[in-house]
Amino acid sequence: MDNRAGEMEVFIRVAELRSFSEAGRKLHLSPSAVSKLVTRIEDRLATRLLVRSTRGLQLTPEGEMYLVRAQRVLDEIDDAERAVASGGKAAPRGRLRVNASIAFGVMYVQPLIPAFLERYPEVELDFSLTDGIIDLLEERADIAIRSGSLPDSSLKARKLVESSRTIVASPEYIAKRGLPRHPDDLVDHNCLRFNFPIPMSEWPFINPETGERIGRTITGNFQCDSGAAMRRLCLSGLGMARLGRFHVQGDLKAGTLVEILPDWNPNEEQLIHAIFAGHEHLAARIRAFIDFLVNHIDPYGNGIRIP
Incomplete structure (x- = not known):
């Protein structure tokens, strides 16, 4: 060789x-x-x-x-040869490494995997769930599914969902601690926080009468880096948290969580993307997986369409 x-x-x-x-x-x-x-x-x-x-x-x-x-490089060579051999339409194949945030991955991606693999049986899917920020090269991931802005301008992204965040708590917690009527009331509440590299210790609000944007520092006895863990602790009655609406809308409909200060919610847009390294010849398996997600996930976070 x-x-x-x-x-x-x-x-x-x-x-x-x-x-x-x-x-x-x-x-x-x-x-x-x-x-x-x-x-x-x-x-x-x-x-x-x-x-x-x-x-x-x-x-x-x-x-x-x-x-x-x-x-x-080897994947592109393989794709090129199979595309020529099959008249320009190569079937996706090979190992595909996907990393998704835990909540979104469990609720939106995982249920679609059986149908994707049934459609593309030559793809070997390596699927992992983490909530931290990842580097596509370090993690050897082909696709990362994350919310927020792109960390690297060399990366490409396709939007999967646009949503917003909302503050939620369980009926049991509200029965014990009372329902806040104004952002200033949060000083008396246990607010669960994220401990990302930049800790989120302030929640944004907008005055429904004046339109003024304000922020309130929040405190509580628990912080973590997992939206899934935060949701479970809200359901248990530990405190209240500010989570993606796509994540808790089922709980809100079921009444197991209650929206807090909805009139004060600035409804800031939260975009969730499939992020990948952009280059001229994208591997067929990467393109197929992203297209599959786009075609089966409701862009407003209202669930998925199982094929």
């Missing part, structure tokens, strides 16, 4: 198996041949991609970056 695509294939196998000998067995090469091919890449790039540790081979940050991009 003296071509770059072949070298990339060897490197990807080593990175996945964390072993020269295991990669060699898979590729029918000797461990020394595998090691020489990886060294050839490192020499050409003038940087270390792999280091040995007590846990075996580990990727350096440069190795992580090379792995992601090498996989994309």
Whole structure:
């Protein structure tokens, strides 16, 4: 294997198996041949991609970056060849890594997975749920589903849902602590907060009579980085929280949560996007998954349409 695509294939196998000998067995090469091919890449790039540790081979940050991009190159080659062989219409296939925020992933993405995989049986979906901010390269994710603005201008995004946030509490909590009538009343309430890198310790409001925008500092005895955990604690009666409306609208309809100060809600738009690394030839499996979500998720957060 003296071509770059072949070298990339060897490197990807080593990175996945964390072993020269295991990669060699898979590729029918000797461990020394595998090691020489990886060294050839490192020499050409003038940087270390792999280091040995007590846990075996580990990727350096440069190795992580090379792995992601090498996989994309091979995917594009594969897609191009299959597209030509099939008259320009290649079926999506290969591993697809998707990372979604917990609440949105459980409520909107997870129920659609069986139908997606039934439609595209050659796709191997690697699906993970986290609420923290992720780096597509570091996490080796093809798609990240998140709310808010794009963290990196080199990334592309397609809007899945536009929603707003609202303050909610359980009827049991309100019965114990009373119903706030004005934002100033929140000083007497247990307000559950997010502990993201920039803690959200102030809630925004708009005066329904004057249109003046104001903020109120909130305090409480609990904070976390998970909207799903926050919702569950609101349902348990611990306190009140400001959550995405798409997340709690079922609870509001069922009466298990109550909207707090709805007249004072500024109804700031919350956009949820499918974020991906943009390049000219997007892998068919990435495009297919995003199109599938767009076609089956209500853009106003009112649920999904199961195919």
